Amino acid sequence: MLSETKEKAEMTAQIIAQQKNTVILTGAGMSTESGIPDFRSESGWWRKIDPLSIATAEAVEENYSLFHEFYSDRLSTLSECRPHEGHYCLASWEKSGLVTLVATQNVDGFHQKAGSVNVEELHGSIHRFRCHNCGEIADKEEFMRQTTCRECEGKLRPSVVLFGEMLPETAWQRSMELVEKAELVLVIGSSLQVYPVSQLPAITRGKTALINRDETSADTDFDLVMKGSAKEILQYMDNYLKNAEV
Template structure:
């Protein structure tokens, strides 16, 4: 038998009629003795005991829906095991779940922890990314007012008219963009996304970006809603062609037509196949995470609204459009993704 003072309170839970208390005492060999005290049953106070590794104490709570109850105290010794349960818990009782989240995570981490929980418990998750993802890889945002290429307004160059009437200018513009992309390295956020896909937590990425960085970072299922710069094809016969041929100004080897980048020009329709598949994926998803897009470009900006599931918005600039979302995480895409990933890894080891 142990003296009362040898026991540490690991976890204390409030119930309607009283409390559930888990205590533990570390033994000389590094293992732990556990004692669970409940005053719920009609026979009064009952005790259950167990032994095991530090994390095993929570097993005494199996059979009790304790996350539907409210935490009174979570000790540092129990925090790791409780966090693991919390982030994997598919909750029905939102208010008690939020209380557990508060007991485990400081306020600054709480939204990231909630997203981690949603990622772990969703059946199908689709990510939707925009320019904010790319600019962090030091790629110029070609929509920005400053412009970046010979101070030419992309709206006048990135058009079918420019392609037909001033092909050298059109070609130079896109060749410059392709050259800047060659050296672009996907930032850590891209690798977080591709690792979530390979771990089964993300089913697809739909992107407004044309830089191919998701693929470069290893993402497999990518719907490119505005096409991809490097997917060069013939403007006349639609045959695929090499990026190098386009950059050197060569014509199509099949028909002699002008080559063009695989992006949607201003005034053209979106690639039907990618759009349809992205739409279907979003409609089937129970979690859609929108990352780094101001949601200004129609119709791609409608995509995240097509899901009946939970919706999350991650962006450095919080704008009014974000009020349509269940959860908003303000911050740079790469940093937020890495923080969520750190929380996920802390409970998946």
Template sequence: MASLLKYKKNVALTGAGISQESGIPTFRGKDGLWKTYNPEELATKNAFVKNPELFWEFYNFRRNLIKNALPNDAHLTLASMEKEGQLFSIITQNVDRLHIKAGSINVIEIHGNIWDVKCESCGKVEFREETSGIIKCSSCGEITRPNVVLFGESVRNIDEAFSIVRDSDNILLIGTSSVVYPAAFLPYEGKESGANVIEINIAKTEFSNEADYFIKGKAAEILPKIYNNMKIL
């Protein structure tokens, strides 16, 4: 695996599973947020307009879960790979910014990030760390919303993401359920364009049978081993 990746144009596609190893629950899975909340009702523009108090209560719950989380060894390894020229880009579905905290630079957050808020009145986007109450715009005082992609909205920078996977040699598919579209199309697009897809996950997914390699286990344990082997080649 190390020889396959070394000095190649490698791209990482990451999902909630990589952050679950930092203690952040996933929407899916036995310990996921789906068990307690129904994001299809809460994480929507309609919910924001209809009941901003409940909407922000839900997102402050999520922000509180995330605020003390630290990048794990998977995040840190990807950042090291990028620094050493062994990773071209990270495309993530996560909104927690743990890749940024780990030191990664070329990160495409196709679902936005939960720490930026956007004013629905004046359009201002700003970083805010509050984790209680309704957050109001610092410029005009109107209600903001987290600058994330809500259900029913288009993902961001998806054309750039598709361009990156088409131009890659290898795709590290890490901790994603492979059921959220259009992000789930990305590994298929990369594979069709000639990339090898290496999936790292604690369980098989919808994509696993298509992957060139499937490595079962925790990314925080597997990625450092692969990278250490790359360094001694």
């Protein structure tokens, strides 16, 4: 890890330790080190296929076979992946009273699997399923078998937020409230290109920090920017916090 990144990681950890009111915002880059492809990098999902042809309500209604194939493949990929050490670092910070919320754009559920409790899934969950028409709850097996809704015979889908759909109101409102009050908002692995989540860091009254492998158009808006592996930087910060006996 570069010395400049280490210095900024220590500064960020100091804020976390001193203020004890940090909100974490994670994007796809948080999960890539668990083996999950991201969306906008050179090897990401959206470089291989047009998202507007799949991740939309229209695709559910008009091209369900392609929609189902895409999300079935994602579920198969997820079944072989696990949270990495960085996820566990965030969970331990929450347990120590340093982190008040993890707001995530990810639908993989890895924060909860690692032990984080206060999690808001801004883009839903790929592990929950429902009818696209009536909202009736379904299970994974029903979705994978391409059965229809037991209530209205509608098409089944994961409970993820598709392009053009509203974010879950409760998750969004709680995230906004806690981000606004936070002493630090730490963004991890997000390109901050997706509205409205991209606006969250701007509403905080506290400091802002970003961990990301690549440059983003929002870099200059942050107080601290750390380039590199989310897992590695979070582990470094966790060791610093442990040595500081927080």
